[in-house]
Amino acid sequence: MIQKTVTVNNEHGLHARPAALIVRTATKFRSDFFIERDGVKVNGKSIMGVMMLAAENGAVLTLSAEGVDAEYLIEEIAAMIEGGFGT
Amino acid sequence: MxxxxxxxxxxxxxxxxxxxxxxxxxxxxxxxxxxxxxxxxxxxxxxxxxxxxxxxxxxxxxxxxxxxxxxxxxxxxxxxxxxxxxxxxxxxxxxxxxxxxxxxxxxxxxxxxxxxxxxxxxxxxxxxxxxxxxxALEKTIHATLVDVFGLGILITGKSGIGKSECALDLISRGHSLVGDDMINMRNLNDKIIGRSGREFGHFMEIRGVGVVNVEKMFGIERVRHEKTIDMQIELMPWQENTEYERIGLKGNYVEHLGVKLPIIYLPISPGKNVSVIVEVAAMNQILKGVGYDAAEDFNRKIHEEIRKQTLFKKVQATEDDPKNGNSK
The missing domain is CATH 3.40.1390.20 (HprK N-terminal domain-like)
Structure with missing residues (x-):
């Protein structure tokens, strides 16, 4: 299992569009993917789950993935979140 | 023309x-x-x-x-x-x-x-x-047209994907059929009116059964002569690496005879009850028509929640800050 801690870096946090982007990216990989915040852990491939986190700017998330391409998945998603979704 | x-x-x-x-x-x-x-x-x-x-x-x-x-x-x-x-x-x-x-x-x-x-x-x-x-501008396309809760829904997709079967399921759930296989569309005052491309009744081909007569089987109340088309649902085989709409914030549209219609690309796979999804899509469209967009509403609630968290954090930060006592 691979884990990484990231900080949400875009102004409005993980609202619908960024959440959709995360889920869309995650589903390209075969590994299982979870996002954890303050003890709440959701499936990173479920859009409702990711949105329900309501992660604001500055929130600290723990990403974890398990599977053949876990490393790449974490790398890509972490870059996306910390890069503020390209904004 | x-x-x-x-x-x-x-x-x-x-x-x-x-x-x-x-x-x-x-x-x-x-x-x-x-x-x-x-x-x-x-x-x-x-x-x-x-x-x-x-x-x-x-x-x-x-x-x-x-x-x-x-x-x-x-x-x-x-x-x-x-x-x-x-x-x-x-x-x-x-x-x-x-x-x-x-x-x-x-x-x-x-x-x-x-x-x-x-x-x-x-x-x-x-x-x-x-x-x-x-x-009126007109064209004939390969599709099935049904009336679901009063909404004209054009079901499209490749041959054999299950348009007729989906329509049949909807009919048996109480909705009505306008036409199967060949639909004639006409632009009347920027509304698309659809009717069966054939004039000899509401027949349908169901694979494995053959041709059935919907009017005779289900009664006159389950068929319609023509209907304004309000949206299109395109059935497509489920594919691993294709992206499908997840939230519904950005609507997709398709143009027929110069009129824009909302379109839903619906991936289907064994065990999925397509007709129920079509019903849900119809109801969601009706809600949008009266001004309620579930995707927007949900997104707004998430935004509110995020804002609350941000405020909460700011308050905490100022309380924790020792210099805070001196400033007003």
Whole structure:
């Protein structure tokens, strides 16, 4: 299992569009993917789950993935979140 | 676009427009090429510059009274100029009539004059409706059209994907069928009206069973002759690496005959109950129609939650800050 801690870096946090982007990216990989915040852990491939986190700017998330391409998945998603979704 | 002759108009609408032919029978062979009509008031007064001769010319009381006010010589002169423009036909409303010399002149120019007992307003609205219908843009496509909760839903997708089966399921759940396999679409006042491409009843082919007659099987209340198409649902095989709509914030649209319709790309896989999803899509569309967008609402709630968290964090940060006590 691979884990990484990231900080949400875009102004409005993980609202619908960024959440959709995360889920869309995650589903390209075969590994299982979870996002954890303050003890709440959701499936990173479920859009409702990711949105329900309501992660604001500055929130600290723990990403974890398990599977053949876990490393790449974490790398890509972490870059996306910390890069503020390209904004 | 269909072609229309004056003769066909007369045969189709003789009763509805309360028409009678004033001129000789051979005058009705002209073609009508546009779905518009014209009130030629100014043209009759002699100003022919922005005149549209290719349209059906309607004489109301104003035109007739004006012509009657002229000296016969002048009137015939003006009408001669008018008829020279090769107009398709003239319809006089309110059962009014012009002197016989006008009839002779029209016969000479081979232009039909009809008299209608309808009032000018009635005549114009009826003619407009008829011409719009005849000249409507149309096309026929491979699809199935159903009425779900009063919404016309066009189901498209490759042959064999299960359009008919989906429609059948919807019919047995109480919705109705407009047409299967071949749907004729027409643009009427920027609404797409769909009907079966075949005129001989509501038959359907169900793979493994054969042809069934929906009207006979489910009753007359489960079939419709035509329906405005409100949205399209495209059935497609589930593919691993394709992205499907997850939230619904950005709507997809498809264009038919110049009209934009919302479209849903619906991936199907074994065990998925497509007809229930179609029902849900229809209800969601109805809600959008009355101003409620679930995706927007949900996103707004998430935004609110995020804002609360941010505020909470700020408050905590200021409380924790030792310098805070000195500032106001």
């Amino acid at each position: 269909r072609e229309l002759t004056v003769k066909q108009l007369f045969e189709d609408k003789r009763k509805d427009f309360a028409l009678s032919l004033v001129t000789e029978p051979q005058t009705i062979n002209k073609k009508i090429v546009t779905p518009y009509f014209n009130r030629p008031g100014l043209a009759l007064a002699g100003w022919l510059e922005v005149f549209t001769p290719e349209r059906i010319q309607i004489f109301g009381e104003a035109e007739v009274r004006y012509l009657q006010s002229l000296k016969e010589q002048t009137m015939l002169e003006r009408l001669r100029e008018f008829f020279k423009m090769d107009i398709p036909c003239v319809i006089i409303s309110k059962g009014l009539s012009l002197p016989p010399s006008v009839e002779y002149l029209a016969n000479d120019f081979n232009i039909a004059i009809f008299s209608s007992r309808l009032s000018t307003v009635q005549l114009i609205s009826q003619i407009n409706r008829y011409l719009m219908d005849v000249f």
